[in-house]
Amino acid sequence: MRIALLGGTGAIGEGLALRFGAHTTHEIVVGSRDADRAIEAAVDYEEALSVHGSDTSIGAGVNIDAVSGADVAILGVPPYHVRETIETIRDGLEDEAILVTPAVGMSRSETGCHYDPPPIGSVSELVANVAPASVPVVGAYHSIPAGRLANLETAIDMDTPVVADDEAAKETVQNLTNEIPGLSPIDAGPLANAAGVESLAPLLVTLKHHNESLPELGIRFD
Amino acid sequence: MRIALLGGTGAIGEGLALRFGAHTTHEIVVGSRDADRAIEAAVDYEEALSVHGSDTSIGAGVNIDAVSGADVAILGVPPYHVRETIETIRDGLEDEAILVTPAVGMSRSETGCHYDPPPIGSVSELVANVAPASVPVVGAYHSIPAGRLANLETAIDMDTPVVADDEAAKETVQNLTNEIPGLSPIDAGPLANAAGVESLAPLLVTLKHHNESLPELGIRFD
Numbered sequence: 008m009r010i011a012l013l014g015g016t017g018a019i020g021e022g023l024a025l026r027f028g029a030h031t032t033h034e035i036v037v038g039s040r041d042a043d044r045a046i047e048a049a050v051d052y053e054e055a056l057s058v059h060g061s062d063t064s065i066g067a068g069v070n071i072d073a074v075s076g077a078d079v080a081i082l083g084v085p086p087y088h089v090r091e092t093i094e095t096i097r098d099g100l101e102d103e104a105i106l107v108t109p110a111v112g113m114s115r116s117e118t119g120c121h122y123d124p125p126p127i128g129s130v131s132e133l134v135a136n137v138a139p140a141s142v143p144v145v146g147a148y149h150s151i152p153a154g155r156l157a158n159l160e161t162a163i164d165m166d167t168p169v170v171a172d173d174e175a176a177k178e179t180v181q182n183l184t185n186e187i188p189g190l191s192p193i194d195a196g197p198l199a200n201a202a203g204v205e206s207l208a209p210l211l212v213t214l215k216h217h218n219e220s221l222p223e224l225g226i227r228f229d
Numbered sequence: 230m231r232i233a234l235l236g237g238t239g240a241i242g243e244g245l246a247l248r249f250g251a252h253t254t255h256e257i258v259v260g261s262r263d264a265d266r267a268i269e270a271a272v273d274y275e276e277a278l279s280v281h282g283s284d285t286s287i288g289a290g291v292n293i294d295a296v297s298g299a300d301v302a303i304l305g306v307p308p309y310h311v312r313e314t315i316e317t318i319r320d321g322l323e324d325e326a327i328l329v330t331p332a333v334g335m336s337r338s339e340t341g342c343h344y345d346p347p348p349i350g351s352v353s354e355l356v357a358n359v360a361p362a363s364v365p366v367v368g369a370y371h372s373i374p375a376g377r378l379a380n381l382e383t384a385i386d387m388d389t390p391v392v393a394d395d396e397a398a399k400e401t402v403q404n405l406t407n408e409i410p411g412l413s414p415i416d417a418g419p420l421a422n423a424a425g426v427e428s429l430a431p432l433l434v435t436l437k438h439h440n441e442s443l444p445e446l447g448i449r450f451d
Binding site: 118165199202204206209217218222225227229 | 338340341342343344386387390415416417418419421422424425426428429431432433435436438439440443444446447448449450451
């Protein structure tokens with residue numbers, strides 16, 4: 008499978024590139040608005056993988072080139088760049104590509120971090136609204152601590168709720184996620200449930216803010 | 230310490246009565262709008278504790294009698310009964326009592342369960358708004374699976390975020406919570422952060438709805 012990490016120079020892109028690179032044989036491509044930055048990130052990721060004993064190579068290109076041939080495109084961009092990024096890649100997306108969105112709208116106050124979704128209700132629903140109608144949208148990876156994901160020396164043990172209206176696309180992403188050791192997908196239903204899932208991310212920031220001695224937090228349901 | 234479980238005939242009241250009863254020496258009193266129902270519940274809880282090998286006795290009475298002398302009063306009532314319950318007990322609350330609120334506003338749809346807070350932003354803030362100004366309010370126990378809490382044969386291992394503006398009251402509730410084996414409080418900051426904490430509860434219902442083979446879910450941050 009070819010996985011495009013759009014905005015793949017960012018924290019969640021890095022973490023997913025390294026974990027998919029280290030633990031699977033999928034083809035990984037880093038996309039960015041800037042080709043040089045994508046290439047630079049890909050070189051960095053290959054080096055981190057090499058230190059970890061993996062000779063996986065990572066592709067790189069501008070976002071529209073990264074999605075060419077991709078089975079799964081992960082939109083690792085901030086929520087305010089979601090719309091323009093989708094517009095940029097619209098003509099490059101394969102007919103059967105799946106678009107995955109981990110972005111969350113949040114605002115900070117003195118007391119912590121608060122869920123601040125777009126008017127449509129959630130970033131996941133915004134992505135579905137902007138994406139071509141034929142492209143299934145899956146919300147996932149919202150509450151994964153990106154820094155820990157990107158540290159291959161650290162074992163992880165966390166869950167990530169997954170939302171989608173397209174059951175086959177959801178299953179594909181859940182299966183893909185299961186290939187990363189220590190990361191477990193959990194079905195959270197359709198996109199209409201995305202707000203409840205996305206709102207985990209600001210809560211984790213709030214908890215870390217009030218418990219500085221703790222690591223960047225993930226979540227487990229059990 | 231004397232702990233009053235208001236609406237203590239309900240699921241979270243039962244769970245907390247049994248766990249505090251089994252694992253601590255605090256005095257537990259079940260409150261209800263109806264004295265007979267409170268007494269009936271207390272007898273049931275004593276029996277469950279006895280089966281578990283504990284001879285703890287549980288007090289009972291109408292809510293205003295239950296709060297008399299209580300150091301901590303836990304408002305285990307649905308969100309739409311919060312206001313009237315506080316009005317009922319207002320004149321009985323001790324000057325230094327702490328009011329704990331585990332209630333969450335949620336609505337169900339075909340797809341799952343959604344956070345549906347009161348206009349003030351959260352049930353915790355509603356409680357603080359309605360309670361006497363001198364009474365510190367602490368939000369806790371929102372995301373604990375009540376059925377599992379009430380089953381003393383089942384070990385638990387879960388976290389509960391705690392919010393409060395009064396640091397001393399928050400610490401008291403966190404210490405009290407730590408006395409229940411397997412239940413860990415985590416500081417989530419002031420009441421202004423309550424919405425993020427309360428919204429865990431409907432997400433857990435949603436996840437259970439879409440994963441029927443799973444037990445009633447709790448949460449761990451790590």
